[in-house]
Amino acid sequence: MGKLLAVTPETFEEVVLQADKPVLVDFWAEWCPPCRVLGPTLEKFAEKEKRLTIVKADVEDNDELADQFNVMNIPTMVLFKDGQEVFRMVGKRAEHQLQQELAPYL
Numbered sequence: 172m173g174k175l176l177a178v179t180p181e182t183f184e185e186v187v188l189q190a191d192k193p194v195l196v197d198f199w200a201e202w203c204p205p206c207r208v209l210g211p212t213l214e215k216f217a218e219k220e221k222r223l224t225i226v227k228a229d230v231e232d233n234d235e236l237a238d239q240f241n242v243m244n245i246p247t248m249v250l251f252k253d254g255q256e257v258f259r260m261v262g263k264r265a266e267h268q269l270q271q272e273l274a275p276y277l
Contacts, residue, residue, distance in 0.1 A: 175214060178196065179228075179232070179236075180233060192223055192224060193222070193223040193250055193252040193273075194226060195224070196249045196251065197209065197213055197225065197228070198228050198230050198237055198249070200230050200245055206263075209246050212263070215266060216270070220277070222277040223273070230245055240256070246262065246263060250273060258273070258276055260272060
């Protein structure tokens with residue numbers, strides 16, 4: 172999907188946990204309508220907000236990641252900072268909502 176980097180269990184530690192800036196992980200699935208709506212919003216937000224990296228984890232292909240981080244509903248977005256989860260959102264968001272909710276962590 173789109174321009175955002177996809178992460179897998181093999182790349183998760185390097186891309187997310189060892190990142191030098193906050194990373195927002197979008198747990199999603201192709202069959203999920205709210206996930207498909209959120210995708211372009213995240214891509215636009217990623218272009219504007221350079222203080223964090225946004226990546227995607229397809230729960231169908233990476234169910235072990237979804238299990239590891241207790242993702243029960245999608246879309247779920249988990250913000251990691253210094254290798255730790257610091258914030259979680261469930262459900263789609265508009266770009267201004269993303270900015271508002273993530274601002275305290277950036």
